[in-house]
Amino acid sequence: MKLYDYVLSGNCYKIRLLVRFLEIECEIVAVDFYPGREHKSAAFLGINPLGQIPVLEDDGLVIRDAQAILLYLANKYDGHGRWWPSGDPRLVGEVTMWLVFADRITATSSAARMHDVLGYDLDVGAARAGARSVFRVLEDHLTDREFGGHEWIAGPAPTIADIACFPYTALAHDGGIDLSPWPAIRRWLRRFTNLPGFFTMPGIDHIRR
């Protein structure tokens, strides 16, 4: 199994996290995302015509999109159904809803970070405003969950929904977004960093301090 990866990509980090949590083997293929723009090369477009990472190759299967890869890996390798509780229709619906939501965090918080860190030419004000409205929704949800005695996005234990929402929430400050108005989010981020097997990536060490 091979992951096309970039060390500063939060989307790739989601996959590396699940690989570690599931204790499976995966070869990491480094893509020169910046400054090389290898993800836009003819060779890479042959692997993912969308010109994006992450991409996973397993047994001749090629899958793009972090959330799709999380679902694939959890379905194939999570024998206990811990990270993807597939036997419970209600939880399946909830986890899937937050997997889709994770892409909104990418579209807003990650976009602001791409502007600030890699110099992408985009409307950073709109990206930050979008991120703040997305984090408001996450904050309200996590607050409600805490009132109900729950620590994670869906169900009694962390799932791939938590993995999918974690990186670009934790990296928000790299895009100039302050997380101090969102205490339930900050508590959830800290809980996530305490999961067995958790490891960090550049830009998120501040959460543990």
Ligand SMILES: N[C@@H](CCC(=O)N[C@@H](CS)C(=O)NCC(=O)O)C(=O)O
């Ligand atoms: N929906 C995709 C988004 C992937 C994505 O935005 N990847 C970034 C790197 S973290 C990328 O390749 N950006 C280049 C581009 O979109 O042109 C996913 O969740 O994997």
